[in-house]
Amino acid sequence: xxxxxxxxxxxxxxxxxxxxxxxxxxxxxxxxxxxxxxxxxxxxxxxxxxxxxxxxxxxxxxxxxxxxxxxxxxxxxxxxxxxxxxxxxxxxxxxxxxxxxxxxxxxxxxxxxxxxxxxxxxxxxxxxxxxxxxxxxxxxxxxxxxxxxxxxxxxxxxxxxxxxxxxxxxxxxxxxxxxxxxxxxxxxxxxxxxxxxxxxxxxxxxxxxxxxxxxxxxxxxxxxxxxxxxxxxxxx
Amino acid sequence: xxxxxxxxxxxxxxxxxxxxxxxxxxxxxxxxxxxxxxxxxxxxxxxxxxxxxxxxxxx
Numbered sequence: 001x002x003x004x005x006x007x008x009x010x011x012x013x014x015x016x017x018x019x020x021x022x023x024x025x026x027x028x029x030x031x032x033x034x035x036x037x038x039x040x041x042x043x044x045x046x047x048x049x050x051x052x053x054x055x056x057x058x059x060x061x062x063x064x065x066x067x068x069x070x071x072x073x074x075x076x077x078x079x080x081x082x083x084x085x086x087x088x089x090x091x092x093x094x095x096x097x098x099x100x101x102x103x104x105x106x107x108x109x110x111x112x113x114x115x116x117x118x119x120x121x122x123x124x125x126x127x128x129x130x131x132x133x134x135x136x137x138x139x140x141x142x143x144x145x146x147x148x149x150x151x152x153x154x155x156x157x158x159x160x161x162x163x164x165x166x167x168x169x170x171x172x173x174x175x176x177x178x179x180x181x182x183x184x185x186x187x188x189x190x191x192x193x194x195x196x197x198x199x200x201x202x203x204x205x206x207x208x209x210x211x212x213x214x215x216x217x218x219x220x221x222x223x224x225x226x227x228x229x230x231x232x233x234x235x236x
Numbered sequence: 237x238x239x240x241x242x243x244x245x246x247x248x249x250x251x252x253x254x255x256x257x258x259x260x261x262x263x264x265x266x267x268x269x270x271x272x273x274x275x276x277x278x279x280x281x282x283x284x285x286x287x288x289x290x291x292x293x294x295x
Contacts, residue, residue: 001249001252001253001255001256002255002256004256005256005259005260006260009260009264024285024286024289028285028288028289029285029289032285032288032289065277065278065281066277067281067282067284068281068282074285077282078283078284078285078286078289080282081271081283081286081287082271082286082289082290084267084270084271085267085268085271085272085286085290087267088263088265088268088271089264089268090264091260091261091263091264091267092260092261092265092268093264094257094260095257095258095260095261095264096257096261098253098254098256098257098260099254099257099261121291124291125291128291128293129291130288130291131288131291131294132288133284133288133294133295137293140293140294140295143293144273144292144293147293148273204288208288208291209291211289211290212290212291215290
């Protein structure tokens, strides 16, 4: 069983991750590179430099340690980490489905993946909009905790709400869980400081959610398609 | 007797599946933690564009 989950997760994550990495290269990454040109105080021009002229060593608040050089190395590391994230998503998706006793096929895996996107993408974005480098942001640890708490609360809330028994008390509890993170509220900065034009930030926020939705959907479809192919051979 | 044997096999299969799912969950959350949340600068910088693109809190 473990071999089956790991094989399907690695393969589905690899395929989905590579497709999403290619998509990121033409959607979100150019906007990140454009935003970074606004982070450098000297560059206050209204037009972002084209991505390939983005010079290394700008005033980026990442510290002075190693980072992949712009161009191919940066694409390579982004692709690797996107594939690793997709494999992680595939493992978590299958684990949740096995725990819940849901059948793993194309239809169910896609439905669970969409619920995963709602829990890890849409619900956290309602409090913490996907942000470009250079945006003002509250305390990192506080935001990460809120993000994780929201994802867990939303996942459990959705699962409880969509259970087949439809018990009113369970459903009421689910609604409380779904709303609680937003009533508590995400940590936010006290003032806005991004120099990135609002149009770029808005495009990035929308694209980031689309990319994330596609990542979950592709992982779901991949898991659903591959799961039957890795069925254990019946003992003869 | 046959029913009992079948149910024992089912229970064993279920507990095997739950154990496998537990391992997969830990591995999956570990991978997502590394790419999306871990603090060491090298990991942060390597995963930077992925974190922004998939809307993890980054800075």
